[in-house]
Amino acid sequence: MSIKGIDFTGGEPLLVKEVFEYIEKARSLGLEVSLNSNALLLNKEIARFLKDNEVYLYVSIDGSNKDVFEKMRGKDNFDRLLNSIELINKFEIPFSVIFSISSLNYFDASNMVRFAKNIGARELCMIPVIPSGEAKNTRIYIGSDLLIRTIREVSEEAEREKYSVVLWCVPFMKSMNFNYVVIDECHVLDYIDLAPTGDIMLCDVIDMPLSEIRTKSLLEALKEVEQNKLYNLLKERDKLCLGCNVATFCKGGCYARAYILENDISKPDPYCPKVLSPSR
Ligand code: SF4
Known part of the structure; x- marks a missing residue:
């Protein structure tokens, strides 16, 4: 069917023990594989597996420091994240960072540029929290004005750092001229979104x-x-x-x-x- 690749996402795909079997199967069929994970469950064994199977990793990181990060991801998890990043780099697994912009962390968005660069991510991907599911109840999504202001600040920082940022789910920002920020288009017609x-x-x-x-x-x-x-x-x-x-x-x-x-x-x-x- 000419399908090029498969991206395993979640929730948290590393909670599903069969995910490794699925990845092996996909690779044996010649598919490119990526995995979206918070990386908190990563250990040496998993890191070696991902490297051996040439998996591209998207690591969700919601803050550049302990305070902001742990508001979303729970106590003591920032140090766990840093340990996982060390492993990812030790095993030379290629990765990008995904930062979901919300009311809990928008003020930290431009700091994320340097953070992602310093930890060795190939690029920083940003996506505004969409007012759906749990985010609709907790109302952690931000409005349009604040989102646009945040993205402008991110763009200035990306330019200073000469570091690539990709923005998902804001295609209307295409009319603004950014040098280091790439606006991604909606891929709905190219992707199959398959639920569990x-x-x-x-x-x-x-x-x-x-x-x-x-x-x-x-x-x-x-x-x-x-x-x-x-x-x-x-x-x-x-x-x-x-x-x-x-x-x-x-x-x-x-x-x-x-x-x-x-x-x-x-x-x-x-x-x-x-x-x-x-x-x-
Ligand atoms: S097509 Fe133009 S006017 Fe319509 S949402 Fe996109 S940027 Fe806005």
Whole structure:
């Protein structure tokens, strides 16, 4: 099916003991493998396994110091994280850092640039917490203005440090000119988002299955996805914001935010400033 790779994410995939078997299987089929983990369960054995199987690691780190980090990840876990990073570097496992921007850590976002650089990460990936799941109840997501201000500060720091930062789930920022910050586009049409239940999801932050592979082959399931009304609506999103100079890249921004905050998947991203004051 020309699938290039598989990314194991969670929750925390290292809590699933079969994950190693899955990784070996994927590698034996020639797939590229990456793993999103908080790395707190990493030990020598796991590090050696990841190295031997050429796994690319995305390490979730929510703060550049003990205070901020442990607000999210619990007491005494910052030192555990630093030990894991030491192991990752000892075994020369290539890795990136993922920082989820929330109300608990946005003020630490620009410090993360130097932190990620110093610990040897190839790049720092940042993603705003989407107001879904637990984050909707705890309200730890931040608003558009604060998010944009935070990203500007990150960009200035990235420039000072000459270090690469990738921003996920904010495609509307494409119109701002950054030198070291890369705005990633939404990959919904290139990726299959597979839940542990076997459901193929529209996006991992909204609970909308499009098909499943419990009773169907992946090929059959993908045919069903192709016919799904919502999925086809996403293909039309580049026509949503007429007159916007980055519409073909941004495609109306994050549809998950539109769905969660506006209850309508076919609306543009409510976090885009051009949508907030539509004089494009
Ligand atoms: S106006 Fe629409 S297409 Fe343009 S940046 Fe905003 S959300 Fe994206």
